[in-house]
Amino acid sequence: MSFNLEEIIRPNIRDLIPYSSARDEFHGQANIYLDANENSLGSPLMKWYNRYPDPHQSKLKDKLSSIKAVSADKIFIGNGSDECIDILFRCFCEPGLDNVIVCPPTYGMYSVSAAINNVAVKNVNLTANFQLDLAAIEEAIDEHTKMIFLCSPNNPSGNSLIREDVEMILNNYFGLVVIDEAYINFSPHRSFIHELADYPNLVILQTLSKAWGLAALRLGLAFADEKIIRVMNKVKPPYNINQATQDLVLKALDEVQQVNDMIVELVKERESLTEKLKDLPFVEKIYPSDANFLLVKVIDADGIYQFLLEKGIVVRNRSKVTHCEGCLRITVGTKSENELLVDALKHFTKS
Numbered sequence: 001m002s003f004n005l006e007e008i009i010r011p012n013i014r015d016l017i018p019y020s021s022a023r024d025e026f027h028g029q030a031n032i033y034l035d036a037n038e039n040s041l042g043s044p045l046m047k048w049y050n051r052y053p054d055p056h057q058s059k060l061k062d063k064l065s066s067i068k069a070v071s072a073d074k075i076f077i078g079n080g081s082d083e084c085i086d087i088l089f090r091c092f093c094e095p096g097l098d099n100v101i102v103c104p105p106t107y108g109m110y111s112v113s114a115a116i117n118n119v120a121v122k123n124v125n126l127t128a129n130f131q132l133d134l135a136a137i138e139e140a141i142d143e144h145t146k147m148i149f150l151c152s153p154n155n156p157s158g159n160s161l162i163r164e165d166v167e168m169i170l171n172n173y174f175g176l177v178v179i180d181e182a183y184i185n186f187s188p189h190r191s192f193i194h195e196l197a198d199y200p201n202l203v204i205l206q207t208l209s210k211a212w213g214l215a216a217l218r219l220g221l222a223f224a225d226e227k228i229i230r231v232m233n234k235v236k237p238p239y240n241i242n243q244a245t246q247d248l249v250l251k252a253l254d255e256v257q258q259v260n261d262m263i264v265e266l267v268k269e270r271e272s273l274t275e276k277l278k279d280l281p282f283v284e285k286i287y288p289s290d291a292n293f294l295l296v297k298v299i300d301a302d303g304i305y306q307f308l309l310e311k312g313i314v315v316r317n318r319s320k321v322t323h324c325e326g327c328l329r330i331t332v333g334t335k336s337e338n339e340l341l342v343d344a345l346k347h348f349t350k351s
């Protein structure tokens, strides 16, 4: 057996004639644009937002291509990674028939997106140390398993998956392997983006919401073989990335060095916060993190969560999540936010 894209794509999507926009049908520069029913007078807010944005985001892709060293035709841009996830379901999973494998505890949107698309989820829990249970994954795969979602570094545990385990799946499973690398920039481990040429069934998700600090702009990325990207492009809404986002991200992408400096600072803060939290009497364990957050096991998660809320500090209570019993997930903040957090925690006493 081997990976065959034609076999895993939904028949209605294979046959789909995608929407053809005015911007698809005319290429080049014109003096007067009367082809897209835009408001030619402009907007009272900002004159230049009256035109539809580039549906192919060509400038953005060219720039991303040089930063990521991946050719532009292997890049899909979504309205956040969440849109990339949803589009993968719509391209490859037949509602009511197909299924996907998700490995909890992990990012919640894989299952939510599956449910929205009426696609069954086979949950194969990570092991107690948050690694893949390869035997259980192998057992769960059936003829309708279209995708396996892997998150590395994983949310909420923060650890990276063992590379050889991921490779084992890539080499032996012939549906799509979706590796969500939302937090990869905070990790010392190599991205799988360099392995795209070896695996025609590999999809990598990244986002500008984390290391790039642009969560509000909603820009997610999928990297994959150009044949997969072509299918995703057929299904996406024509103008899924708005003009303001395209403009601002294009500018932001010039600041690679500043982003790298920010990553160094956040990783340093992560380590320093770990050291400070370790000393608190009610902290039982801090899981090693390759991300910009810490999973912290405490003696009274609900009590500490509530106590922090009263001080105006909000963390994520993950204590009801598989393998995360008694855990809070704490995003690494600025130096002063982290100091305020630790100062507040020093005053916590169990009632």
Ligand SMILES: Cc1ncc(COP(=O)(O)O)c(C=O)c1O
Residues within 6 Å of the ligand: 079, 080, 081, 082, 083, 107, 151, 155, 180, 182, 183, 206, 207, 208, 209, 215, 218, 219, 220
């Ligand atoms: C693993 C993971 N993937 C994706 C996302 C969402 O990314 P985006 O903001 O690009 O939709 C998150 C957000 O927390 C996440 O933890």
